[in-house]
Amino acid sequence: MKTKKHHLLIWVLLCLTLLVSSIAIAPQQETAAAPKTDAKLTAIKKRGYMVLGVSADYPPYEFHKTINGEDKVVGFDIDLARQVAKDIGVELRIKELGFDSLLGSLKTGKVDMIVSAMTPTPEREKEVAFSQPYLTVAQKVIVRKGEENKYRSVMAFKGQKVGVQKQTTQEQTAKDELSGAKVVSLEKVTDLILNLQQKKLNAVVVEAPVANAYVQTNKALTLANVKFTNADYGCAVAVAKGAPAYLANVNKTIKTVQKNGQFAKWQKTANTLMFSKQNFWQAYGSYFLKGTGITIVLTILGVFFGSLLGTLLALMKRAKNKLIKGIAVVYIQYFRGTPLLVQVFMIYFGTQVIHLNVSAFASAALALSLNSGAYVSEVIRSGIQSVAKGQSEAARSLGLSSKQTMRLVVLPQAVKTILPALGNEFISLLKESAIVSVIGVGELMFQTSVVQGSSFKPFLPLVIASLIYFALTLILSLVLRVFEKN
Amino acid sequence: MSMIEFHDVNKYYGKFHALKNINLTVERGEVVSIIGPSGSGKSTLLRTINGLEHISSGQLLVDNFDLADAKTDMNKIRKNVGMVFQHFNLYANKTIMENITLGPIRVLKVSKAEAEERANKLLGLVGLQDQANKLPSMLSGGQKQRIAIARALAMKPKAILFDEPTSALDPEMIGDVLDVMKKVADQGMTMIVVTHEMGFAKEVGDRLVFMADGEIREESNHPKEFFQNPQDPRAKEFLSKIIHAD
Ligand SMILES: Nc1ncnc2c1ncn2[C@@H]1O[C@H](COP(=O)(O)OP(=O)(O)OP(=O)(O)O)[C@@H](O)[C@H]1O
Ligand SMILES: [Mg+2]
Numbered sequence: 001m002k003t004k005k006h007h008l009l010i011w012v013l014l015c016l017t018l019l020v021s022s023i024a025i026a027p028q029q030e031t032a033a034a035p036k037t038d039a040k041l042t043a044i045k046k047r048g049y050m051v052l053g054v055s056a057d058y059p060p061y062e063f064h065k066t067i068n069g070e071d072k073v074v075g076f077d078i079d080l081a082r083q084v085a086k087d088i089g090v091e092l093r094i095k096e097l098g099f100d101s102l103l104g105s106l107k108t109g110k111v112d113m114i115v116s117a118m119t120p121t122p123e124r125e126k127e128v129a130f131s132q133p134y135l136t137v138a139q140k141v142i143v144r145k146g147e148e149n150k151y152r153s154v155m156a157f158k159g160q161k162v163g164v165q166k167q168t169t170q171e172q173t174a175k176d177e178l179s180g181a182k183v184v185s186l187e188k189v190t191d192l193i194l195n196l197q198q199k200k201l202n203a204v205v206v207e208a209p210v211a212n213a214y215v216q217t218n219k220a221l222t223l224a225n226v227k228f229t230n231a232d233y234g235c236a237v238a239v240a241k242g243a244p245a246y247l248a249n250v251n252k253t254i255k256t257v258q259k260n261g262q263f264a265k266w267q268k269t270a271n272t273l274m275f276s277k278q279n280f281w282q283a284y285g286s287y288f289l290k291g292t293g294i295t296i297v298l299t300i301l302g303v304f305f306g307s308l309l310g311t312l313l314a315l316m317k318r319a320k321n322k323l324i325k326g327i328a329v330v331y332i333q334y335f336r337g338t339p340l341l342v343q344v345f346m347i348y349f350g351t352q353v354i355h356l357n358v359s360a361f362a363s364a365a366l367a368l369s370l371n372s373g374a375y376v377s378e379v380i381r382s383g384i385q386s387v388a389k390g391q392s393e394a395a396r397s398l399g400l401s402s403k404q405t406m407r408l409v410v411l412p413q414a415v416k417t418i419l420p421a422l423g424n425e426f427i428s429l430l431k432e433s434a435i436v437s438v439i440g441v442g443e444l445m446f447q448t449s450v451v452q453g454s455s456f457k458p459f460l461p462l463v464i465a466s467l468i469y470f471a472l473t474l475i476l477s478l479v480l481r482v483f484e485k486n
Numbered sequence: 487m488s489m490i491e492f493h494d495v496n497k498y499y500g501k502f503h504a505l506k507n508i509n510l511t512v513e514r515g516e517v518v519s520i521i522g523p524s525g526s527g528k529s530t531l532l533r534t535i536n537g538l539e540h541i542s543s544g545q546l547l548v549d550n551f552d553l554a555d556a557k558t559d560m561n562k563i564r565k566n567v568g569m570v571f572q573h574f575n576l577y578a579n580k581t582i583m584e585n586i587t588l589g590p591i592r593v594l595k596v597s598k599a600e601a602e603e604r605a606n607k608l609l610g611l612v613g614l615q616d617q618a619n620k621l622p623s624m625l626s627g628g629q630k631q632r633i634a635i636a637r638a639l640a641m642k643p644k645a646i647l648f649d650e651p652t653s654a655l656d657p658e659m660i661g662d663v664l665d666v667m668k669k670v671a672d673q674g675m676t677m678i679v680v681t682h683e684m685g686f687a688k689e690v691g692d693r694l695v696f697m698a699d700g701e702i703r704e705e706s707n708h709p710k711e712f713f714q715n716p717q718d719p720r721a722k723e724f725l726s727k728i729i730h731a732d
Pocket of ligand 2: 528529530649
C-alpha cells in the first residue's frame with residue numbers, strides 16, 4: 001500500500017478498522033439498488049472521456065515505463081481504470097498527482113476516479129465513496145531459494161533478521177506476528193531485496209503483489225509458506241459521493257474482470273513490465289532530467305527569495321532601532337549556525353504541527369530561501385563595507401541624505417563585490433539543495449535514489465548525479481565569469 | 487552674523503578628549519588656515535562643522551544654525567558647507583560630470599541641463615574642461631583634487647572645508663591645486679583649510695590657527711608675523727621642525 005512516513009497513525013488505525021470496514025461496507029454497496037444513471041455518469045458520458053487520478057510511482061500497481069521510446073503510465077490499476085472507462089463507453093485520460101492530493105482532486109471534480117492502490121479508511125470514506133475491493137492484499141515473506149523449508153511457520157523466525165519497509169503495515173505485522181524475529185526497517189523495498197540477496201537479511205515481509213513480482217522475476221528468491229492471521233487489506237476505486245449509478249458501473253467492471261481472470265492477467269503483465277530489462281538511459285534518463293529541472297527551479301527560487309530576504313536583513317542589521325537590528329542578528333546567527341538539514345525538517349514538520357499543509361516542494365523552497373537569506377545578508381553587508389568610507393562621507397558632506405547616499409553612491413559600488421559573491425551563493429545553494437531530498441522533493445538527489453533502487457544499480461546513478469551537479473556548477477561559474485568581466 | 491562660531495566646544499572619542507574647549511569664530515569671506523602636528527584634532531575640528539562628527543559639549547553655530555539642536559536639518563547645513571578631502575573621495579562609479587552634478591540634481595533639484603552647464607563652467611575654472619566623461623580612476627591626483635573642488639563649488643556653498651587637500655599629491659601637482667584654491671578665495675568664499683602648505687597659509691590665509699593636543703594654542707590675524715615669531719612653545723617647536731624638514 002502506498003505509505004507516507006508521517007501517516008503512521010493512519011496506518012495503525014487502518015489495520016484495526018480494516019476488517020470491520022471491509023465486512024460492513026462491501027455488502028452495503030453490493031445490495032444497494034442502483035438507479036440506471038445519475039448526474040455524474042451522465043456528465044461523463046456527455047463529455048466522452050473520464051479522468052483518472054493516480055500517483056504513478058508504485059509498481060506494479062502504477063508506474064512509469066518507457067515503451068517503444070515513449071514514456072507511459074502502466075500497471076494493473078491503469079488497466080482496470082481503462083476497462084472501467086471502456087465499459088462506460090468513454091475514453092480514459094490520466095492525470096498524475098501526488099498521492100496526498102488525490103482525494104482533494106476527486107472532491108473538487110478535477111478527476112472522476114482514483115485507482116491508485118488506495119485503501120478505504122474511515123477518514124477517506126468520510127470524503128469519497130469506495131467501490132468493492134478489486135484486490136485483497138495479503139502479506140508475504142520472501143526468502144532465498146532453498147531456505148524456504150527453514151521457514152514454515154511464524155515461529156521459525158526467532159532470532160532471524162527480517163526486513164520490512166519502514167512504517168508500513170508489514171513492519172507492524174512482522175513485530176506482532178513473527179515472534180522473536182529481529183525486525184530491520186529500511187526505506188525502500190529494493191534495498192530490502194538487495195540485503196536479502198547479500199545475506200544481510202534472512203527474510204523480507206512485503207505485500208503480495210510486490211512479493212509476487214520479485215519472486216516471478218528473480219530466480220534466487222522464493223516465498224516462504226507463512227500465514228499471518230491479521231494482516232489482509234483491500235484496494236478499492238474511489239469516486240465522488242452521491243453517484244450511485246456511476247459507482248455501480250465501477251463495481252460491475254471489477255466483478256467481471258475478477259471472474260474472467262482478466263485482472264490476474266493484468267497483474268502478471270505489470271510484474272513483467274516492472275522488471276523488464278531496458279536500456280538504462282531509456283528507462284531512467286527522464287528521472288535525471290526531471291530531477292535536474294526541479295533542482296534548478298529550487299535553486300533559482302532559493303537565490304531569488306534569498307536575495308530579497310538577504311537585502312532586507314542587511315538593511316535591518318544597519319538599522320538604528322535595537323529591536324529590528326536584534327531580530328536580524330538572531331535570525332542570521334540561527335540560520336548560519338544550524339544545519340540546513342535540520343531547518344528543512346523544522347519547516348516541513350513544523351508547518352504541519354501548526355496545521356499548515358505546506359507541500360514538500362514549498363517547504364524545500366522556503367527552507368532554501370530562508371537559509372540563503374542569512375548568507376546573502378552577510379554577502380551584502382560585506383559588499384557595503386567594502387566601499388571606502390570616504391565615498392559616503394563625500395556624499396553626506398554634499399548634502400545627500402543617508403538613503404540617497406546608499407542608493408546612488410554606495411550600493412552601485414558594492415554591487416561589484418556583491419554579484420560575484422552572490423554567484424558563489426548560487427553555486428553552493430545548488431549543491432546544498434540535495435539535502436531536501438529527505439522530505440521527498442523530487443529533485444536530482446531524490447530521483448537518483450529512486451533510480452538506484454529500481455535499477456538495482458547502486459553506484460552508476462550516483463556517478464551520473466555527480467556529473468550533472470558538476471556540469472551545472474561549471475556552467476554557472478563560467479556564466480558568472482563572463483558577468484564579472486563586464 | 488558670523489559664518490561659524492565655536493563656543494567652548496568639547497569632543498570626546500570615548501574617554502579620549504579630542505577637542506578641548508574650542509572657541510573660534512570664522513567670518514563670512516574669511517580664509518582661515520589650521521596647522522598643527524598630527525593627531526592634534528585638526529580634522530576632527532573640521533568634521534564637526536558639517537556634522538560628520540558630533541560635538542560632546544559647548545555650542546557650535548554654522549550659518550546661524552545650532553548643530554546641537556535636534557531640530558537642525560544636517561542635510562541643509564551640509565549643502566551649504568562643502569568639503570574637500572585629502573584623498574579626494576570622488577565617486578568611483580561615476581564620471582567626472584556625474585560627480586559634479588549629482589549633488590545639484592539630487593539635493594538642489596536643478597535640471598540636468600542646468601547642472602551640466604554649470605559643471606562645464608566649473609571645469610573651466612579648475613582647468614579640466616576636457617575630462618568631463620572620464621572616470622576618476624583615469625585622472626592624476628592633482629586633477630582629482632581640482633575636480634573635488636569643482637564638485638564642492640557646484641553646490642554653491644557658503645563655505646568650503648579643506649582637509650589637507652594637497653597632502654596626498656606629488657609635489658609638482660600641488661601648485662595647480664593651490665592656484666585653484668586661491669581663485670576660489672579671491673571670489674570671496676569662506677574657507678577653512680587644514681594644511682601643511684605654509685606658503686598658502688602665509689599668502690592666502692587671512693587668519694591662522696595653530697592646534698596641538700586638541701586645543702587651539704595660538705591664533706593670529708597676521709599669518710606672516712606668526713611664522714616669523716610664534717608665541718606658543720609648541721608652535722615654535724612645530725615650525726622649527728617644518729622648516730628643518732623643508
Ligand atoms: N573615530 C575616532 N575614534 C577615536 N579616536 C579618534 C577618531 N578619529 C580621530 N581620533 C583621534 O583623535 C585625535 C585627533 O585626530 P584628528 O584626525 O582630528 O587629528 P589631525 O590633527 O587631523 O591629524 P593628522 O594631521 O594626522 O590628520 C587623534 O589622536 C586620533 O587618533
Ligand atoms: Mg587630519
